[in-house]
Amino acid sequence: MTAPSSPDLFLLSLFDREQWCPVLQARFEVTDRARLCRLVGAGSEAELERMGFQLDDAEALKLCEAFGISLDWDALDFPDREFIVDRVRPIQTAPYLIHTGYELPLLLDGRKKLAHFAEPYPPMSFPGEHRFDHWVAAGRLHKEVKLEPFGDEPTKAGSHQGTRRVYFTAKSEEWRIPAMKLVWEAASRANGGWNEYFERLEGMLFGYEDWQNDWWIETGLCGGGFGGMPFCCAVDSQGLAWIEQAGYRALPPVVQPQLILDDYDPARPLPEQLARLERTDAAALAIFSVGWQSLDLWTEQAAPCRMPAARMPELNALLLRPIRIIRLKPQAAT
Known part of the structure; x- marks a missing residue:
């Protein structure tokens, strides 16, 4: 049974x-x-x-x-x-109503300031767009459409020709559309790409309250999306001192041919985490976030994984925010 x-x-x-x-x-x-x-x-x-x-x-x-x-x-x-x-x-x-799926009544009620839909075209409409258009015709909403053709990219297979972006705002809130486009352009040019600061600006333009943006960003930083992927590695006392001197912005060089990395799970017991890293004698656990492009740095797809020591500068260039440290208690001598 x-x-x-x-x-x-x-x-x-x-x-x-x-x-x-x-x-x-x-x-x-x-x-x-x-x-x-x-x-x-x-x-x-x-x-x-x-x-x-x-x-x-x-x-x-x-x-x-x-x-x-x-x-x-x-x-x-x-x-x-x-x-x-x-x-x-x-x-x-989430402890509040996420706007997705409720855009129309929230726009009409003034709780949502900007709505954005992105779908491949054709067709030249998304499901439910006619209901938004009803209020555009009534003078309650403003609408803008932008077509972004795929061009000759071989990865864009099928009958779709590009992406169709549709924006809706209440009247007098039209300025939010070019502001949103400016945020996206700035993120595309920023070192490290999209991050929590761009995420907050986007949330403010959509009309979320400050406390809602705070919760969303704190949750996102725990892993995935704009928060990046949370990884960890074990460091000795010299490595810990090196991280401190670098302002918690870079991982230290390693002597071994390879560095063992693991995805970080706060619910995982520390002894288990150190065993996965094969470093039960470490002085600290270094926790860092990296973008998805970092997957090219190590050989295994599943964590724990190994990265050649010579690629440490590349990894440091991909860190999204300061390194967090969990100091480990020294083991008693026997």
Whole structure:
């Protein structure tokens, strides 16, 4: 007899096609994925991770009965609607409403100052664009469209010819569009590319509050996206002194032919982390963030990985922010 698997979180949403956003949602736990597949029409359990599923009223009612979902939609009687079932995504764990998927009502309410959509073209519209255009025609919203052709790039396969960027703002907020373009241009020319400072500027232009930007950036710096990939390596006392003298902006040279690097997980016990780095006698753990281009510096795809010592200057050039240090207690002599 096997132990039951951990429940997965899914989201049932009532989607209003007029406002082009969910207006009622409920999370529910799923331990029987095969049953969920049958109810939503998924061909396999893997499809549950990749895509959302549209349901009509009768199908949504069966889902609610099967998984004990409480979603009172009787008072929301509007004709142009559908139900959507999707996996709860990490972005939905934020302590505030992320604008994605709610752009239109937030723009009209003044809570969102700028919306940006980027899709390959053709077609010359994105799903729901006609609802935004309704308010453009009514004089409530401003719209700008920019086409960016792919050109002759061999990697752009298929029938798409380029990227179509669409911007919406409330009236009198049009200045945010050229400001956003300027931020992106500055990031493309900056050493190290996009970082938390550009991310904050973008969030401010979108209309997020300061505390929301603070949370987003602090979370992003923990790894992935603009925060870069968090890695670590072990250093001895001389290496630690070298990092301090360098203002925590560079890793020290190594004597060994190769440097062992590992992805940094704050939940991983230190003894385990040091064992993965093959340095149980280290004086400190150096934690640093690098961009995705750094993957070319080491041989293995999976961490822990090894980098030739001669490539240390290249790694230092890719550091995104100051190195963090976890000092290790010296072991007692035996």
